[in-house]
Amino acid sequence: TDPLLRVDNLTTAFGNRDAGITAVRNVSFEVGRGRVLGIVGESGSGKSVTARSILRLLRKPGHVREGSVKLAGRELLTLPEEEMRKIRGKDIAMVFQDPQSALNPVMRVGDQIVEALEVHGVKGPAARERARELLRQVGIPDVERNIDNYPHEFSGGMRQRVVISIALANHPSLLLADEPTTALDVTIQAQILRLLVKLRDELGVSIVMITHDMGVVAELCDDLVVMYGGRVVETGLVSDVLTAPRHPYTAALLRSVPRLDADDAHELPAIPGQPPIPAFLPSGCAFHPRCAHAIEACREKVPPLAQLQPGHRSACHVAQAGKTDLAPPPSAAL
Ligand code: SF4
Numbered sequence: 573t574d575p576l577l578r579v580d581n582l583t584t585a586f587g588n589r590d591a592g593i594t595a596v597r598n599v600s601f602e603v604g605r606g607r608v609l610g611i612v613g614e615s616g617s618g619k620s621v622t623a624r625s626i627l628r629l630l631r632k633p634g635h636v637r638e639g640s641v642k643l644a645g646r647e648l649l650t651l652p653e654e655e656m657r658k659i660r661g662k663d664i665a666m667v668f669q670d671p672q673s674a675l676n677p678v679m680r681v682g683d684q685i686v687e688a689l690e691v692h693g694v695k696g697p698a699a700r701e702r703a704r705e706l707l708r709q710v711g712i713p714d715v716e717r718n719i720d721n722y723p724h725e726f727s728g729g730m731r732q733r734v735v736i737s738i739a740l741a742n743h744p745s746l747l748l749a750d751e752p753t754t755a756l757d758v759t760i761q762a763q764i765l766r767l768l769v770k771l772r773d774e775l776g777v778s779i780v781m782i783t784h785d786m787g788v789v790a791e792l793c794d795d796l797v798v799m800y801g802g803r804v805v806e807t808g809l810v811s812d813v814l815t816a817p818r819h820p821y822t823a824a825l826l827r828s829v830p831r832l833d834a835d836d837a838h839e840l841p842a843i844p845g846q847p848p849i850p851a852f853l854p855s856g857c858a859f860h861p862r863c864a865h866a867i868e869a870c871r872e873k874v875p876p877l878a879q880l881q882p883g884h885r886s887a888c889h890v891a892q893a894g895k896t897d898l899a900p901p902p903s904a905a906l
């Protein structure tokens with residue numbers, strides 16, 4: 573059957589062809605119905621630009637140069653803006669990193685949910701009743717009392733629950749979440765992730781989860797897209813990618829996940845070196861200056877994204893030549 577969302581060959585640039593910066597290059601992936609897809613990468617990898625391209629919310633001078641974004645078979649990139657506005661907040665809902673900025677500080681939360689409902693045609697007492705139901709669904713306690721709170725009367729975690737309730741207001745088929753737990757402390761992060769799992773199970777909503785955190789991926793996601801330098805470098809089932817990564821960048825990301833169960837919970841080192849700036853992308857494989865497995869070809873030729881096992885793809889010359897142990901050497905993690 574058709575996937576809910578199909579992104580094909582998406583290429584997004586800022587500025588014109590000669591002076592412009594290409595932030596996202598030939599990105600393709602699918603989100604199945606009721607599935608949670610993680611898009612993981614460091615800052616500047618193109619993951620947020622990918623999300624904004626899908627929603628057509630790019631900041632100027634950003635524009636999609638090429639590609640296709642289909643929701644349930646319907647092309648979004650060529651829709652008139654008025655049609656697109658109907659899709660945003662209804663078929664596709666968004667949750668961003670900072671719940672503070674997503675809420676109106678001088679409006680009661682219940683009224684904000686009602687407003688979101690009214691935009692898409694639900695009005696009057698039905699809207700107020702639906703607002704109560706939504707707040708209960710996202711785990712806000714004592715809804716009768718809290719529905720008339722202002723955002724500042726809630727904690728950060730509760731505010732993000734309110735943001736999620738607004739996102740769910742119009743029964744979206746897809747929830748696009750960009751680092752929704754990054755601003756929260758670890759315990760609260762775990763609660764919000766559990767809430768998202770629950771909502772996926774109960775409502776069947778598909779989720780695209782943008783994160784730099786492999787721990788979040790392991791907890792929440794079914795499918796995974798790893799981005800580096802604006803490109804997809806590995807994709808597959810989370811269970812396959814996490815147990816046997818087929819790209820040195822993914823392997824290094826997994827190495828840098830802090831172990832919550834470790835006795836001394838010191839943070840493990842991140843990957844040595846800096847992620848590339850889109851305007852100065854290294855030649856060939858963009859990861860080569862940081863890669864412990866690089867060979868000569870890596871500097872010269874961009875590796876294609878090739879299938880190594882059913883449903884598991886990697887863009888790495890060395891993996892494609894058959895190497896399977898792609899972890900960084902222990903010395904890289906000093
Ligand atoms: Fe490393 Fe080369 Fe593979 Fe890029 S293509 S990840 S540089 S081994």
Ligand code: MG
Binds near residue numbers: 615
């Ligand atoms: Mg971002």
